[in-house]
Amino acid sequence: MEKTLRKYFALFALPALICFALAFFIPMVWGFILSFCEFTTITDASFVGLQNYIRAFTVDNYFTQAFWFTLGFTIVTVITINILAFALALVLTKNVPGTNAFRTIFFMPNLIGGIVLGWIWQVVLNGVLASFEQTLLSDAKYGFWGLVILMNWQNIGYMMVIYIAAIQNIPADMLEAASIDGADGKTTLFRITIPSVMPSITICMFLTLTNGFKLYDQNLALTNGAPNHQTEMLALNIFNTFYSRVGFEGVGQAKAVMFTILVAAIALIQLVATRSREVEN
Amino acid sequence: MRKALTIMLIALVAVSSVFANGGAESSGKTEVYFLNFKPEIADVYTNVVEPAFEAAYPQYDLKVVTAASNQYQTTLRSELSKSAPPVIFQVNGPVGIQENINTVAPLQDTDFYNLLADKGMALSTDGNVVAVPYAVEGYGIIYNDAIMRKYFALPDKAVDISSAEEISNFETLKAVVEDMSKHLDELGIQGVFASTSFMPGSEWRWTTHLVNPALVAEFGDLATAQAAATFSFTASENFKNLFDLYLDNSVTPRTMVGSRADADSMAEFALGQVAMVQNGNWAAAQILGTTGNVVADDDIKFLPLYMGIEGEESQGICVGTENYLAFNKNASPEALEGADTFLTWLFSSDEGKPIVTNDLMFITPFSTFSADEVPNDPLARQVNIWMNKDGVSSVPWIFNGIPSEQWKADFAQAMLEYINGRYTWDQVTQVAIDAWAREAEIYGR
Numbered sequence A: 001m002e003k004t005l006r007k008y009f010a011l012f013a014l015p016a017l018i019c020f021a022l023a024f025f026i027p028m029v030w031g032f033i034l035s036f037c038e039f040t041t042i043t044d045a046s047f048v049g050l051q052n053y054i055r056a057f058t059v060d061n062y063f064t065q066a067f068w069f070t071l072g073f074t075i076v077t078v079i080t081i082n083i084l085a086f087a088l089a090l091v092l093t094k095n096v097p098g099t100n101a102f103r104t105i106f107f108m109p110n111l112i113g114g115i116v117l118g119w120i121w122q123v124v125l126n127g128v129l130a131s132f133e134q135t136l137l138s139d140a141k142y143g144f145w146g147l148v149i150l151m152n153w154q155n156i157g158y159m160m161v162i163y164i165a166a167i168q169n170i171p172a173d174m175l176e177a178a179s180i181d182g183a184d185g186k187t188t189l190f191r192i193t194i195p196s197v198m199p200s201i202t203i204c205m206f207l208t209l210t211n212g213f214k215l216y217d218q219n220l221a222l223t224n225g226a227p228n229h230q231t232e233m234l235a236l237n238i239f240n241t242f243y244s245r246v247g248f249e250g251v252g253q254a255k256a257v258m259f260t261i262l263v264a265a266i267a268l269i270q271l272v273a274t275r276s277r278e279v280e281n
Numbered sequence B: 001m002r003k004a005l006t007i008m009l010i011a012l013v014a015v016s017s018v019f020a021n022g023g024a025e026s027s028g029k030t031e032v033y034f035l036n037f038k039p040e041i042a043d044v045y046t047n048v049v050e051p052a053f054e055a056a057y058p059q060y061d062l063k064v065v066t067a068a069s070n071q072y073q074t075t076l077r078s079e080l081s082k083s084a085p086p087v088i089f090q091v092n093g094p095v096g097i098q099e100n101i102n103t104v105a106p107l108q109d110t111d112f113y114n115l116l117a118d119k120g121m122a123l124s125t126d127g128n129v130v131a132v133p134y135a136v137e138g139y140g141i142i143y144n145d146a147i148m149r150k151y152f153a154l155p156d157k158a159v160d161i162s163s164a165e166e167i168s169n170f171e172t173l174k175a176v177v178e179d180m181s182k183h184l185d186e187l188g189i190q191g192v193f194a195s196t197s198f199m200p201g202s203e204w205r206w207t208t209h210l211v212n213p214a215l216v217a218e219f220g221d222l223a224t225a226q227a228a229a230t231f232s233f234t235a236s237e238n239f240k241n242l243f244d245l246y247l248d249n250s251v252t253p254r255t256m257v258g259s260r261a262d263a264d265s266m267a268e269f270a271l272g273q274v275a276m277v278q279n280g281n282w283a284a285a286q287i288l289g290t291t292g293n294v295v296a297d298d299d300i301k302f303l304p305l306y307m308g309i310e311g312e313e314s315q316g317i318c319v320g321t322e323n324y325l326a327f328n329k330n331a332s333p334e335a336l337e338g339a340d341t342f343l344t345w346l347f348s349s350d351e352g353k354p355i356v357t358n359d360l361m362f363i364t365p366f367s368t369f370s371a372d373e374v375p376n377d378p379l380a381r382q383v384n385i386w387m388n389k390d391g392v393s394s395v396p397w398i399f400n401g402i403p404s405e406q407w408k409a410d411f412a413q414a415m416l417e418y419i420n421g422r423y424t425w426d427q428v429t430q431v432a433i434d435a436w437a438r439e440a441e442i443y444g445r
Helices: A002-034 A051-058 A062-092 A099-111 A114-130 A140-168 A172-180 A185-196 A198-214 A217-222 A234-244 A249-275 B002-019 B039-056 B072-080 B094-099 B145-152 B170-182 B204-210 B212-219 B222-227 B236-248 B254-259 B262-270 B281-289 B333-348 B352-360 B378-387 B405-419 B425-442
Strands: B030-036 B060-066 B088-091 B123-125 B128-133 B137-144 B191-193 B274-280 B300-303 B315-320 B324-327 B393-396
Touching (some): A002 A249, A051 A062, A051 A249, A062 A140, A062 A234, A099 A140, A114 A217, A185 A198, A217 A234, A234 A249, A234 B072, A234 B405, B030 B072, B039 B060, B039 B281, B039 B333, B039 B352, B060 B333, B072 B088, B088 B094, B088 B333, B094 B123, B094 B128, B094 B324, B170 B191, B170 B236, B204 B274, B204 B405, B212 B222, B212 B236, B212 B315, B212 B393, B236 B254, B254 B405, B262 B274, B274 B281, B300 B378, B333 B352
Parallel strands (some): B030 B060, B030 B088, B191 B274, B315 B393
Antiparallel strands (some): B123 B128, B128 B324, B137 B315
16 A cells, blocks of 8 residues: 555655646746746746835835834734634633634634625724714724724634634543642633643644734725725835826735745744744653 | 547547637628727617617628627727727727727718817827717716705805805815715705715725816816826825815715715715715716615716816806717628718617617717707706807817826826825825826836
């Protein structure tokens, strides 16, 4: 069996590899090359060197502004989503009546697409702000917190499911031993539960972090960067750069390359940092 | 051996399914793909034009796709890089042609171009005709004359004129509007002007149309605007005059405009909640199509955009076009032939022409349409009246000379900051000036 597998490994992997190459690897390499070119459609590119990378920062400062906004947004959402999701997971593993119904309800927002969610929350938040004679576009802080609320609402349920699975996997004898040793709730939480679910925390941190950086649809639907580009996140800025001026496709592409490298780097650092805290069971 | 063969087959099927992308046209019909610019008449294309054309020419498969409001350039660019790109697309003027310089096909030999009454209206580049206008449009302040008559009948009105037609400058307009704001209850309206829509994607009425008279005051004509390296916004105060009048006498308070779309503004007008709204004749379909529309056809009229510019008494509404059709030279010869057949059919045949005037509601520049074959909608009739009014000359459309979409975006955002109270008007003016210089430099003006 083993021998047969080894013999046909290449053949079995081939379809997947071809798909990967066509849908991911080739476009990525192509995109990287295009970031050094001026082009309107991807077939008429001409090489211009580093000019696109320079223009990304010199023509206007929206890209750096978008970076700081995105960073702030990501920090806030990573913290709030993980804490709230973990708290919900703790509650819903305590044999509360109706647990399954609650789990389903909390998970459901995750099934709605980003643009739709953005529109729904735009109506909701504008409705709330209307009683103060304000709108989402009146001040950048409304847009910021609006996005935070939306993101929490959408992601908590998903992260909660991951945490629930992890909490349920904690061996009962470990918890029993802790309670026999006289550990109170707080000690159990910090000494047993959290260390045991560390692998899930790694995953959830990774997901929320990259989701925060990559956020696009919700941003587009909720504020579209208004007022004055102050709620424009990196992905939206890249899109706007690509389309708002003729001849700036390459600049958008250069920004996208920088964005990819940035997100990959941050995600890797985070993985290394949280991995080191995981305990081997 | 059998096993190995099976595995090979499975792998082959898996691989080939990756390459099989949909499959090409098999019906033998030539597809004519038209990317429509105007969302307000999207339904007419799918429900009326497509079936009628395909009935007349069964060998063609007409496909009309409409880009979302304010997303035309974006949609066009991504559609053009697809394997089945649009054959007919719209450009908004010389700037649009420059954007698509590698795509536009020569049109001088098409039947469609030859329908044009004044061949000088078509746009050319490098000796080739590449874009043909298909609809002339006009815009200004649309008002509901029933409400205006009610106002002028008030015993305690503060002005001495007696009908909206006598308004001929900003001073009178302002006096009338502000006095109307004091009599909202008697007039049965909630505000004089409809919402100054600033929801993302709904800023175009201010960044292009409202700024046009200011551009005309500074540059005079399209060629000058198009070549201008700098813009000093000399009519900034005039722009502010009218913009503030809109904001201060609106159904929607200043702080709330960010939640209003242009469709909301049109609905407010149609429902009789307001007396005036800035828009053009293309909005007729929106007004007439609103459920519960209370405005009588004969009461829908235009006022020019009076903003205190010298000599505005003799200026009419803004009449022009940014609706040019171009063909994609990379399309197949059959598809290009089909595109020509389609447009010639639409603008010259006995089946096509009534659709154009009655359903699409275009005022066309083609010789096949006689003077009485203008759309029957009230605003198109008004455009005609204003175009032929004695002692009044129409303001040309020169906002196509704006250097880039980014200028409009920056200007819109600056106006929003002004509305939100964080920018002074001087800062808005400065943004408009700086952004113009920056964008013009990028394009090597």
